Amino acid sequence: MSDVVDVVGLDVRFGRKRVLDGLDLQLAKGKVTVMLGCNGAGKSTLLRVLLGVLRPRRGSVRVFGKDPLLAHKEVLQRIGYVPDVPDVPPFFTPTQLYAFLRPHYPKWDDARCSELAEKLRVPMRTKFKALSRGQGMKAMLVAALAPDPELLLLDEPFAGLDPLVREDVLEAVVSALDDGRRTVLCATHELELASRIADRVAVMRDGRIVRHDALADVLGVQGEPVEIPSGLHRVLQELQEVES
Amino acid sequence: MNQALVWFGKEARSQAPILFAYMFLVLASLAIVCWLLPTAYWANRDGNTGTNALAWFVLVGCVGAVAFLAPQLVRGEVAPKDDQFLRRMPGALGSAFAGKTLFAVLMAVGLPFVSLLTGELVLTWLGSSYADWFRATHDGEVVLSLPVTAAASLGSLALLPWVAAMGTWMPGGRMAVGATALFVLVLGVGVVLLMSTCPNLASTLPWKGWLAYAAVVGFGVYGASLRGRRGGGPLRSFGFGFAATLLALLPPSLWLGNEVWHYRCPSPDRLTMISVHGVSTDGKHVLLGGSEDANDTWIKAPFVLDVATGTMQRVGPIGAWIRRAEVGPLRPESPSGAARWWRIGAMNGTTQLCDLDRGTCVEVGTDSDQGQLLLSPDLDRGVASESKELDSVLLPDGRRAWREGHKVLVDGAEVLFDGGLSFAARWRGQGLCDDKRMYDVRTGRVLTLPTTSPFSASHAWCVGDHWLVGNSNDGWCEFDPEHGVLEARPELKDCSAQLLLDDHRLLFEMRVGARAERSRFFAYDPATREAFGVDLGPSPWPMSRTRLANARRDGRGRVWLRQFPVDARKGVGDRFLVLDPATLRCEPSSVQAGQLIGFVGDDVFVQEPGMRIVRTNRTTGERAILWEPRAQ
Numbered sequence: 001m002s003d004v005v006d007v008v009g010l011d012v013r014f015g016r017k018r019v020l021d022g023l024d025l026q027l028a029k030g031k032v033t034v035m036l037g038c039n040g041a042g043k044s045t046l047l048r049v050l051l052g053v054l055r056p057r058r059g060s061v062r063v064f065g066k067d068p069l070l071a072h073k074e075v076l077q078r079i080g081y082v083p084d085v086p087d088v089p090p091f092f093t094p095t096q097l098y099a100f101l102r103p104h105y106p107k108w109d110d111a112r113c114s115e116l117a118e119k120l121r122v123p124m125r126t127k128f129k130a131l132s133r134g135q136g137m138k139a140m141l142v143a144a145l146a147p148d149p150e151l152l153l154l155d156e157p158f159a160g161l162d163p164l165v166r167e168d169v170l171e172a173v174v175s176a177l178d179d180g181r182r183t184v185l186c187a188t189h190e191l192e193l194a195s196r197i198a199d200r201v202a203v204m205r206d207g208r209i210v211r212h213d214a215l216a217d218v219l220g221v222q223g224e225p226v227e228i229p230s231g232l233h234r235v236l237q238e239l240q241e242v243e244s
Numbered sequence: 245m246n247q248a249l250v251w252f253g254k255e256a257r258s259q260a261p262i263l264f265a266y267m268f269l270v271l272a273s274l275a276i277v278c279w280l281l282p283t284a285y286w287a288n289r290d291g292n293t294g295t296n297a298l299a300w301f302v303l304v305g306c307v308g309a310v311a312f313l314a315p316q317l318v319r320g321e322v323a324p325k326d327d328q329f330l331r332r333m334p335g336a337l338g339s340a341f342a343g344k345t346l347f348a349v350l351m352a353v354g355l356p357f358v359s360l361l362t363g364e365l366v367l368t369w370l371g372s373s374y375a376d377w378f379r380a381t382h383d384g385e386v387v388l389s390l391p392v393t394a395a396a397s398l399g400s401l402a403l404l405p406w407v408a409a410m411g412t413w414m415p416g417g418r419m420a421v422g423a424t425a426l427f428v429l430v431l432g433v434g435v436v437l438l439m440s441t442c443p444n445l446a447s448t449l450p451w452k453g454w455l456a457y458a459a460v461v462g463f464g465v466y467g468a469s470l471r472g473r474r475g476g477g478p479l480r481s482f483g484f485g486f487a488a489t490l491l492a493l494l495p496p497s498l499w500l501g502n503e504v505w506h507y508r509c510p511s512p513d514r515l516t517m518i519s520v521h522g523v524s525t526d527g528k529h530v531l532l533g534g535s536e537d538a539n540d541t542w543i544k545a546p547f548v549l550d551v552a553t554g555t556m557q558r559v560g561p562i563g564a565w566i567r568r569a570e571v572g573p574l575r576p577e578s579p580s581g582a583a584r585w586w587r588i589g590a591m592n593g594t595t596q597l598c599d600l601d602r603g604t605c606v607e608v609g610t611d612s613d614q615g616q617l618l619l620s621p622d623l624d625r626g627v628a629s630e631s632k633e634l635d636s637v638l639l640p641d642g643r644r645a646w647r648e649g650h651k652v653l654v655d656g657a658e659v660l661f662d663g664g665l666s667f668a669a670r671w672r673g674q675g676l677c678d679d680k681r682m683y684d685v686r687t688g689r690v691l692t693l694p695t696t697s698p699f700s701a702s703h704a705w706c707v708g709d710h711w712l713v714g715n716s717n718d719g720w721c722e723f724d725p726e727h728g729v730l731e732a733r734p735e736l737k738d739c740s741a742q743l744l745l746d747d748h749r750l751l752f753e754m755r756v757g758a759r760a761e762r763s764r765f766f767a768y769d770p771a772t773r774e775a776f777g778v779d780l781g782p783s784p785w786p787m788s789r790t791r792l793a794n795a796r797r798d799g800r801g802r803v804w805l806r807q808f809p810v811d812a813r814k815g816v817g818d819r820f821l822v823l824d825p826a827t828l829r830c831e832p833s834s835v836q837a838g839q840l841i842g843f844v845g846d847d848v849f850v851q852e853p854g855m856r857i858v859r860t861n862r863t864t865g866e867r868a869i870l871w872e873p874r875a876q
Contacts, residue, residue, distance in 0.1 A: 051332045055475030069475045073335030087329045089320070091257060100254060103246045104334050 003062075004029050004151055004183040005050060010059035012045055012207075019045045021207035023059070027151075030180035033212075034194040035187040037204030043187035044084065046204075047153045050185070051081055063151065077105055080149030084156040086136040090129035094122050094139040098146065105147035113146035120168055134165035141169060145176050152176060154186040158193050166193065173197060247336070251343025258320040259313060263351070266312050270304045271359060275366045287372065294372035299394035301363025305356035306397035313351050314404045315420040317344050318411030326416075331473050341467050348408065352401050402455050403428065405462030409489075412469040413482040431493075438500065442507045444541040449503060454496055461492035510536045510545050512556035516873050519544060520841045520852045521566045523582045524600035527844030528552060530857055530870060531566060531586055531600055546588050548603050549857065551870050559598060559605045563591045569598075569617060571628045571649050581795050582842035582850075583634060585627045587617065597623060614667075637671055637685075640708040640748055645674075645685045652676070652685055659688050673744040675706025682711060684725070691725045699730075705741050708748050710770035716740040716755065722770065735775060736768065742792055745825045746801060749776070753790070763790040765805070767828055778828045780821060786810040793820060794839055799846035801825065804833075806840070835860060 005027035012020040020042045027033055035043050048054045049061055052068035052075065061067060068075040088097050094117065102108045117124060120138040128136060137157060144152060157173065158166050170193055176182060177197070188194050194201075201218045203211040211218055278286055278297055286297045321327035330340055367374050379389035390398070403424055410427065411420030439446045469485030476483075506514065515534040522531045528551050533544030546560040569585035586598040588605065596605040597617065609618040619627060628648055636646035645654045650667075652659045661683055669676040669683055676683040679702050682691040693701055693713065704713045704723065713730065714720030720736035723729075738760070739752040749767040752775075756762050765778035780790060786809065793804035803823040817837035821830040838853025847862040850870070857870040 048328070052475055053328055053331045055480070072474060076332065076334035081332060083328070085324055087323060087332075089254065089258060089323055089329070092254075096257070100250050101333075103250055104336060 003027055004064060005185065006060075006062040006065075007046075007049075008060045010046070010049065010061060011057045012042070012049060012054060013057050019207055020049070020056070020059075023204075023208050025202060025209050025212065027183055027185060029183050031199045032177060032184040032186065032197050033200045033202055034198035035185060035202045035204060036189075036191070036194070037187075041204040042207045043204055044155050047081070047155050047185070047187060050151075050153060051079065052076060077107070077147070078150045080144030080147060080152045082137070082140045082144045082152075082154045082157050084159060086128055086131075086140050088128055088140070088143075091127055093125050093127050094142070095124045097128070097139070097143060101143055101146070108147045110146075112148065113142060116142045116145055116172065120172055134161045134169075137161065137169060138165070138172070141172055145172070150182060152182055152184045152186075154184065154188070156188055157186065158188055158190040166190075170196065247339035248342035248346065251336070251340045252346050253343075255317070255320070255344050255347040259316050259347070259351075262316065263308060263313060263355070266308050267305075267355065267358065270308070271301070271362045274301060274304060275362070278366055278370060283370075283372065288376075293374055293376050294367040294370070295374050295377050295391055296393065297372070298360065298363045298367060298374045298377060299391040299397070301359045301366075302356050302394045303359075303397040305359030306400055308355045308359075309348075309352045310400055310404050310407055311421050313348060313355070314407035315411050315417060317348060317408040318414075318417035318420065322416050326477070327473065331475075337470055337474060341470050344408070345405075345463055345466070348404055352404050356398065356401070399455055402459035402462065405459065405466045409462065409466040409469045409485050412466070412473065413478055413485055415478050435500070438504060442504055443543055445503065445507050448537055448539055448541055449500075454499075457496065465489050465492055506536045507542055508562055510534055510558070510562070512547060512558065513874055515547070515556070516855065517542070517544070518547075518852070518855060518857070518871075520839065520850070520857060521546075522568070522586060522600065523842040523844060523850045524603075525582055525584050525844070526601055527582075527848060527850065527859065529600045529603040530841070530850065531598060532857070533566060535562075548598065548600065548605070549871050550603055551859070554871065556871065557603075560588045560596060561590050561592070565589050568634075569627045569630075571617075571624070571631050571647070581634075582844055583630060585623075585630050597627075635671070637674055638746060639674055639686060641686075647671075652683070654685060659685050661688050662690050672702075673705040673707050673750065674748075675704070675711070677701050677704045677706075682706070682723075689725065691723070693723060694728055694730065697721075697730060705744070705750060707744060707750050707770050712736075712741070712750065712770055733773070735773065743796060743803060745803075747825065751778075751803070755789075761788050761810075763788075765790065765823075767825075776828055778823060778830065780805075780807070780830050781832060783807065783819075783832075787819075790821070795842045795849065798822075798843040798849065804840060805830065833862070834865070835862070 003026040005025060007023060007025040010020050010023040011018070023042070023046065025046070035046070037043050045054065049056055050063055050068060052072045055069060063075050064078060066075050092100065098113050102110070120142060122139045122142055123131065123135055126135070128139070131139065141157065154173070157169055161169060173184070174197060177184065184197070186194065186197070195215065198215050200213065201211070201215050202209050203218070278294070287294055288296050321330045323329065330336060364374065377389065378386050380386050406427065407420045407424045410423040411417040414420055414423060465485050465488045468488035469481040472481035472484035512534070514536045516536055516538045517540045518532050518534045520530060520532040523529070530549040530551065532547050532549060534547050535542040535544045543563045545558055545562040546564050546566050547556045548559050549556045566586060566588050568583050569587040584599060584601045586600055588596040588598055595608055595610050595617065597608045597619065598605040610616065611618060617627070632646045632648065636644045639645055639654065643655045645652060647653070650665070652665060665676070665683060666678040666681065668678040670678070675685060679700055680692065682701050682704050684691060684706070691711065693699060697713070698718050699713045699715070699721070703715050704711050711723040711725065712720055712733065713723050714733070714736065716738055720733040720739065721730035722733055724731065736752065739754045741750050742753050743751040745751055745767060749769050752766055752768050754764045754766065756764050765780065767776045767778065768774070769776070787807045788810045790805050790807045793806045795804060797803060803825060805821040805823055806818055807821055808818045819837065820833040820835045820840065822833050823830045835849070835851060836853050838851050838858070841850040841852055843849045849860055849862065851858045851860060856872040858867060859870050860867045
């Protein structure tokens with residue numbers, strides 16, 4: 001079975017700064033991959049490349065077997081994306097946003113949208129510029145899930161959320177996994193929450209994926225009970241020590 | 245279509261508040277200004293209408309569209325830090341472009357229209373008319389007659405898509421108006437510099453069509469720039485947009501280059517406007533200026549027409565002046581007609597001597613001080629010989645006088661004047677005159693008019709011993725050089741001197757009629773103060789003025805007059821009369837209307853009737869068209 005995402009030798013630069021440097025990544029269908037890495041490691045940049053927003057300097061990017069830049073419409077209609085900060089027009093209310101998005105996604109499901117919005121208690125008639133961070137993130141999560149995407153890209157979805165909202169978002173994400181039919185790539189710093197959804201962990205450093213394995217393999221404690229978040233902390237600390 | 249409409253709706257939702265606020269504030273301010281200020285401050289010069297004020301209302305509508313709406317098409321997508329939302333929407337660039345373009349076009353029409361309506365309401369409320377906003381044509385059709393402000397404002401709407409396009413080139417969509425202004429400035433300076441090399445060309449070009457083109461291709465450039473957002477930012481948009489701009493500029497550049505080329509290098513095959521300067525003495529070549537402009541506003545280039553073959557050759561650049569070649573610093577008395585030697589001077593300072601009998605030109609040097617021709621001895625002799633032949637004057641005692649360089653010669657003997665001869669002096673009858681002095685070539689005396697005289701010396705005519713001074717406005721006097729006094733000649737009131745006849749009488753024209761619209765000619769003998777009327781003969785239709793033809797004397801010494809009709813629109817044209825100086829009787833000539841260029845021999849003459857060159861033999865009636873414009 002072909003991978004949902006297949007990235008080989010990806011190289012992205014902003015001016016002289018090399019953000020992604022020969023990055024390789026393959027995501028199998030139905031797996032939840034959590035991307036870990038320090039600030040500036042290139043996690044958001046990778047997501048933007050997968051969305052066809054950024055053009056790589058070098059390397060091959062295939063999403064559903066196609067180049068997201070060339071088959072932009074076809075690929076993007078199958079992707080749900082939650083940015084770290086809502087990137088929608090601030091004068092939109094969630095209702096207006098969903099009405100706006102509907103024609104762009106052939107699989108847009110109004111019922112699902114309403115159900116999710118109700119479940120997450122999204123204030124439908126408040127403009128985005130007046131929403132709190134948590135409300136905005138929930139509204140964006142609804143927008144990402146309503147078209148029933150096959151690939152869900154999450155960019156720091158839990159950052160800055162209070163514990164209650166974080167649980168709501170996490171619950172929505174977990175329910176969106178849809179019994180292994182949906183592939184998820186989630187960039188986050190929230191190790192504890194990541195550990196609750198991750199099948200695999202990809203660790204980024206200096207624009208590369210330095211480890212990409214099953215969660216247990218990354219922790220290196222196969223077959224033994226382990227405190228997963230602390231294990232991930234250890235992995236990150238090891239990485240930082242290598243860097244220093 | 246559905247996607248384009250949702251982008252249209254998004255754009256409307258995005259821009260409505262700012263456009264509404266702008267329109268409300270500016271239109272309200274304008275209305276208050278018109279209300280508070282006395283009418284004299286804002287009404288038209290005649291104080292009757294508020295057309296100018298209405299134009300200002302239109303202006304603010306156009307400014308709203310170009311300076312507020314257009315940049316916002318791009319800036320509105322920047323939330324919170326870039327336009328990622330637009331770029332990540334599946335297949336949204338095309339529909340976003342369509343929706344935004346639809347919104348821009350509707351607002352480009354709507355905002356000035358709303359402004360116009362508001363202005364009309366305000367002016368009506370203030371009791372001011374704007375009726376001359378409209379104008380009735382000859383056909384009775386009512387058309388818009390826009391003031392310059394309104395026309396320029398509406399023209400500036402063509403910049404709207406360019407502002408949007410350049411907004412995509414700038415980080416965050418900032419400075420789009422400034423970038424567009426700079427672009428237009430650079431382009432405008434280039435066009436102005438190009439046009440400065442082609443005087444009057446700009447006024448003959450159909451700019452309005454290209455204005456519409458600029459608007460249409462502007463949207464194309466905007467679309468291309470937006471297309472650059474697929475996986476890229478402002479730099480990539482600039483790459484796409486700039487390439488599209490170059491493509492868009494290609495047709496007008498080629499067109500303008502073609503127009504400039506045809507202006508500066510007119511092709512003999514495409515000449516539509518000519519002015520003939522002269523004909524060779526053998527009638528085989530014609531020297532003319534020509535351009536490809538049918539409206540006669542372009543500067544002409546010199547051409548030599550070979551009558552035998554009908555071929556025409558350009559012999560100088562545009563703007564070159566043509567006159568008969570001269571000896572020394574003196575200008576020839578007759579700058580046109582039939583002659584062999586011609587001088588062609590280009591604006592860059594180069595000069596050619598044209599041997600029109602052979603149809604060839606050679607570049608010659610000129611004196612840097614006075615611009616006189618520096619010729620080889622052979623050429624100098626030829627030019628001097630022709631000057632003597634064509635410009636010599638018959639004195640009362642039968643001797644011939646002519647100028648040669650700095651000298652005046654009478655039968656080859658130099659005449660010396662006290663204080664020398666002014667270069668500006670020209671033959672006036674049998675003497676020479678400049679602004680201040682008169683020169684008697686028979687005695688070498690230099691004469692000056694009394695300081696109290698209302699006349700200039702250049703108004704004098706010498707006929708034998710008599711110096712007549714005057715003009716049709718101030719009357720005429722005879723100057724007595726011995727006593728330095730002027731004696732009135734009331735019989736010459738309202739007359740203007742035309743030509744000295746060979747029998748030492750001066751041909752005068754007198755303006756007659758209630759509005760001095762007709763001419764009467766007579767020959768005046770200053771010795772006897774007798775006037776001999778010229779019989780112009782009957783005319784087939786009412787004629788107005790009669791003037792000397794360009795080529796005045798034919799080979800038999802007859803004087804050619806050209807008579808103009810009262811109303812040329814009634815299918816009648818001007819005609820030529822041939823005056824016999826001995827009998828003072830005129831015969832109507834069968835020559836058709838048009839400029840008379842020169843005589844070749846006794847009876848053959850070359851004429852320019854309309855945009856053709858025609859050679860006619862008056863005796864045999866044979867008529868040949870030497871040149872006419874080729875059908876385009």
